[in-house]
Amino acid sequence: MKLTLKQIMPRGLVLFALLLVSHLMVAQSTVTGTLTDADSGDPLIGAYILAVGTSTGAVTDYDGNYSVTVPAGVTQLQFSYTGYSNQVVDINGQSVINLAMTSGQDLEEVVVIGYGTVKRDEVTGAVETVSSAQFNQGAVTSAQELVSGKVAGVQITTDGSPGGGAAIRIRGGSSLSASNDPLIIIDGVPLPTGGVDGSRNPLNLINPNDIETFTVLKDASAAAIYGSRASNGVIIITTKKGKAGADLRVSYNGKVGVGSAIQTLDVLNAADYRALIEERFGAESTQAALLGEADTDWQDEVLQNSLFHDHNVGLSGAIKSLPFRVSVGYTNQEGVLKTDQFSRITYGLNVSPSFFENTLQINAGIKGISSDNHFADRGAIGAAAAFDPTQPVRAENDFGGYYFTPQTGSANPNTLAPNNPLALLEQRDDDSNVQRYIANFTADYRMPFLPALRANVNMSTDRSNSDGTTMIPDNAAFAFEAGGSGGFMSEYDGETSSNLFESYLNYADDLTDGVRLDIMGGYSWQNFYRENSFMRSDLDGSDPEMDDSASEYFLVSLFSRAILTLNDRLTLTGTLRRDASSRFNADNRAEIFPGASAGYNLIDLDDNLKGLNFLKLRVGYGLTGQQEVGGVYPSQAQYLGSQENARYPFGGRFITTLRPEGYNANLKWEETTTLNFGVDAGFFNDRLTGSVDVYQRETSDLLNFIPVPAGTNLTNFITSNVGDLEVRGFELALSGDAISTEKSTLSLSANFTVNQVEITRLTATEDPDYIGVPVGGIAGGVGNNIQIHSVGFAPNTFYVYEQVYDESGTPVEGVYVDRNGDGTVDENDLYRYENPAAQSFLGLTANYRYNNFDLSFAGRASFGNYVYDNNLSNRALYSQLANSNGFLTNTIPAIRDVDFNDAQYFSDLYVRDASFFRLDHITAGYNFADLIGEGSSIRTYITVQNPLLITDYEGIDPEVFGGIDNNIYPRARTILFGVGASF
Template sequence: MKQTLRTAGTLFCVLLFSSVVKAQQSDSTQLVHKVQGIKILHTLETAYGAKDVEQLTEHVPAKSLNKGLISTPEQLIAGHFTGLQVVQGNGRPGKGDQLIIRNGTSVFGNNAPLIVVDGVPLESTHVFDYTGLLSFLAPEDIASITLLKVAASNAIYGSRATNGVLFISTKSGAENANPTVTYTTTTAISVLRKKADILDIEQFRDLVKKEYPKEAALLGNDNTDWQDVIYRKAFSHDHNLGVSGTAFNFMPYRVSGGYLTQNGILETSQQKRTSFAVTLNPVFLKEHLNLNLHVRKADQRIRVANERAIGAALSFDPTQPVHQQNNYGNYFAYLHEDGTADQYAPSNPLSLLELHRGIDETNSFMGQAHLQYKLHFFPQLSLNVRYSLRDQENAYSAYEPKEMVAVSSTKGRLQANSAAINWEQKEAFLSLNQPLNSLQSKLAFTVGAQTRKYEYETRTSVVYDPDGDKVNGNYYNYNSRTEFASLFTEAGISVKDRYFLNGALTQEKYPTVMSDTEGLITWGIGSAWNIANESFIAGIPTISMLRLHANYSYFVKPDLGANQFSKGDPRYENTTKWNTGLSWGINNNRLSGDVNYFQTKTSDLYNYVYQTSSNGYIRRYVNGGEISSKGLEATISYSLVSNDDLNWNIGTNLSHTLTKVNSLYQNVKNLKYGPDGPVTLTMFVGNPVGSFYVSGQVYDESGKPVEGEYKGADSSGRIAMGQKDPKWMLGLLSDLSYKKFTASFLLRAATGQQVYNMADALRSSIAMVWGPNYLENITRSYYDSGFEYRQQTSSYFLEDASFIKLEYLQVGYRVGSIWKERANLNLTATAQNAFVLTNYSGQDPEVAGGIDYGQYPQPATFSVGLKVEI
């Protein structure tokens, strides 16, 4: 430990750094208040001053977050932060969105930012499969969200902050405030925005009669649109009640409760959440002692729909009825002559939904106590101690009765799983906030230590038939306990409010790094120059802000180390990040913006290769190779009008990112990865990260694909094409108020990415129409391609997935005082995902992972909201 402290102290002495990008819109006083206890922003505020903090972060207060029926916090920030992808990719209730910073820094590792809630970092490990990491947090409880993508300060969180840090601050009571009661409610209806492009009923009948006249007898007499059968108009409602104020003249408080019922557009899908939160912030000893207490509880119940019904609805014969009299729940089924079901025939889509009962229940608890004491004899120095814990318990069951054709031979199916996980974190740190008046400077310093651990237990997993005859008993109990420790330090200094230096360092001990006794170092350095305060600029009244900044960071990711999988010296995936930019403001920041250039490189890349063994091919994990990215980001905000009656602000953010595979393990030129299937993603040297491994389709002179003819770059006849992540992303926000009326909207756009339309590739050939004793529908693209057989690896189905999307459009009316002027009432109406402009032929151009098998489509949602404050 002494050696560890000496190492950390020595390195810290030479580390000074700066922060990064400009805030989109913020109130710096509110920001500092809301993020109390967050080490990075605490130091930045001291070094730079509260006035400049907003220029050093991308910060969005609650009033500017996305509007409408919002069930998870990830949905609040889509389109707000440059370089942050919020890949929605699924319309299932309760699902979490995928967060990716600047197209990621790893291929097999985590590419999401570290999420910090009220100063507590959240581990990415969780026990649930059907809800997101933040689903326990009611969006109405959030006060602000702040993103630091590449600030050198992020190094204080160690390797977990390789992809930036996303700070979420929740609402708390105000000091010396009277009790306030706030009630909000949202009622919404969601509908299918776009159907899959398959043959309609008459087209299907005509095709069968023309191409398979002998099988025309298999056609039924009904006209069934199976997409109408499985999708519905879904009604949802969300209620939140909050009470805040100051108790006993020294303790600000906030107590809140929420209840959400979100019905999905796919029949039977549903999310229910009950949440409760308490925040207490008492102040003692004439404001020398502050205590921040947070307790949060959430219970969620997900009705998990059988999403196999989505693909079934695309191919099931539209001339057959939904119901018929039989022994299989009276759902139409293909039967043998003896009345038993043909289990190899397509399954009735509605039966897959209504006979399947999947229930996922999660109980979450999160609590923390953060004590801050400012020394009486030296109040510039404060001692901070924090203890936090989280618990999650999950139980999942899936029941399918013997009346379901697919499981009728095994008398049905019942699956049950349960798991629990517990996190615990302890940390202590000293913070110094010292003005250096004689040098016209300010100094901020933080040093501390942290331990964290988690215990994971999978209690049971069993599959058996409901009658008690075990089909595949798979009983097991798995327990694991993991502990981590780290030392951290950071500092910031400002000189004459013009020159800024900051630095951060963390030394981490990971249990997986058995051969490393000293721990691993993550660090960051940088600088900033406030040009606007220089004498040659200060005299120009139109320039209100002009700041140049640069920083460099180095992250080591020991949890992705080769020594876990192979012999030899341990190597760890490591990432270096460099960023420089300019922030500017004109006419008291009425027009403001920034531009940033960044470069990222990840070396000793964590990946795998296949090797032969006595049991066939085995996957071996190795470290080797390098990927890199670079790009530009820019934001602009402008206050068009600002007076007593009319205020109109617009803002835009733009990011451009290019990635490249520079090298791979040893002499390997191409590595497939991603979900197994006909088409996978690939790392191909010289290509972008996340290319598609497809067969290069050959076309004739008229531009029509030649069936079965491909051009490939390797022995398998495959070629790397396109990329799953966008090259360009854009957000456009407008916020207008006129007297009591308000209107706002957010447009999101992305281009440069592709999606492989596997849903089309599997259903676009004429051979798929006729089965042994049944018919199946196909997609309309058959008329263009003329494919006789499936071409499920053809680049013909690799499509441009560029899009422009209306994230939300909201209009509102501030009614004002009601009930004898004791309450204020606000009314809103919101449209979400009302339109998407794209050339992609599938239902949604946003697909997590880039391969579209026919995902749960994102609905269009229309809602009305009411807010009463007493």
């Protein structure tokens, strides 16, 4: 039967009236009162009062007042407030109960998880939280730097450039060709992958000073609630917010620092280089005649002492019943490579009012960034290592006054010779501007007739606009073109947007004594859109090349979770998510991702067995997915129009042709299953806490970029579901208070991880003769791939020859071990030798306080990570010293140890152990309490960032993402002074 709106409304009113009458017919009483803070006397706003044994409750108003209707038979009220100890009070016929609540060390810690929070002792998955008090110090511009080395199983490899990005890997990643980046969620808003054109790092969106906590969901049982985007883990970032009833508080954080490159590539100076040339070719040779009279340290010419300063002002508090926080920040950072600069302005506003006696909680906010970048040409790093040190930086010429290597018998630049490194930097303008903001609105409504039931709606938009220009002048020698202008200009702009709508219902209540149920179900819709345009032309605008593109896809999901707690001992958690992605065809579009976990508290505070006050066992299993395939329409037929200069003439007109693209109509989800066993323990009233996790993760139907037979598709390579991958690991995390007195404290924490990754399948059918997929391109020639994906080995394993050495330990050029014993050394003797991924890694943190003085440090160690030294393989060659086209190239001192004339790129000589220990920062500070008024705080501090690096690796830096050391951006050692004030 179909009902109209006019029919529905009267029936609904009748039903509501019946419910109200039945409610009033039950014998009831009313209890009122006021809740305050026991120390300050301030009212507690939004505290929850529950009639014990029922779902009846109330919430305090702005003045801390409450009124709760108590059903017949109820004898107790429970009072709870975030950050305060729960209290249960007997009613005993009282109609007014006023209570002063206390905060203390016995608080129940709340952990942020997907779509909600749980108490720490109810966590059943592998979840770890880092708060702002534990963050790394230093010249931090991007959020990920705050937690580097802080979380077991998480490796963060940062870029040395200002505001640079980072590779974040949780338990080693789960894919080969698809993304291995974790899903990042900021205040409930999932960030899209792919970044923003012209931006160095997507996480530059948020000022590190505004972040309250990082929570990492590491296993599938914890992350499965996010389904298709959680295969590589989830990072939930929560920002600071105002508090109800709080007074206005102003904070300022500022720091200024100077940085310099920790290390440069060891190359020959002018005197040693001149001696080597004369030794090899003779003092009267044509090669020696090419030497100059200068003494130039080219790396010193392109590197600089970099300046850094960062300022952030925040105001927080409450205007009557409106809690708020607003912040503005400014960052300016130079790179150690000249002309490289990053600056940004960040802003944030958050309000969180409550209505209807706090049953409706609103949270609305906007956070944004306006950043400007001047990008340096990183080719200058390699050019500085290669350029002849006997030549001057500048010379009288028509090419900007920069010295260049001339062609033989001509005054024109030799385009085959190394370019003047300083000219590469100063004759290139490469700028971008990025505007980005996230606006979000969340409403959480607790039903008055059933306080245990609440409805939540989350809406957000993430938008960016960016533009950039690159210009090379026509007098740049490095852009010289015979017979024409070598200069050019290019422009690009981009627009991205991600719109999100989510809603869910959550019911959480004590069903009976000792049994609590928390159940949630919801819906999610997210749209991703990207539009780009690009134009390149000569400086006068002639010969333009233009390209425009736009793409869009959707992700629609249903999700649910149930948490059942029995007697505060056993907690069972189950999650289920159904994702549908428009990246796949209809037959493969939707997939279901379940997760289940359990935790059992063997020992808690009530037991306190000989110093062991807490012991919990956890087990979790879950399935997650992957749809980040590097393209928007990989499973659909596409046709691209030809560019303006490639149209087809027909009948006196130029016709735009359509070019078909390759695609895979059968493409489907990559799936990852994870099994996790964990133990959490606390000793001596949690003076020492720790956790151990053992996990196994298996990825099937890998989204792999593989070659296809000629004629079978419209491309040579295609994304397909081929292959399996397995990850096994062990994590240990410990933290404790070694000293805890009124005057001094010393807290220590450490985490240790063992992680191993193995490819278990790469072909649709078993093929023992299939060697794998070559990857890892190196300098020295097109198609030189030094790594390989092979079954039975880790991804990106080095694929090399085994070097033969003479009696003195010097490698013999071109002589390798005949590993298969067939009497011939050829490609069949290549073998798989080590890989870039660390077999184990360690994080250490210490914080010491004596009265108002504090001292802290944080460090990391990596063991078993190997690097291919492409600088050594490409520069330590006698044949590279002098080129037949009339120019010289510098080399490195190790050339005498290697003693090779010609390149031997595939020798295992160049695969080096790059294990290291790095001290990320040492910070000392002093806090001046009540200096500018009661409750005020001014802390001054000094930080040395990257003060110590211990390694046997002889290249610029052992911490190389991908494992190939070639023109790495030098990391900086920075000394900075800072002040933080709050009043």
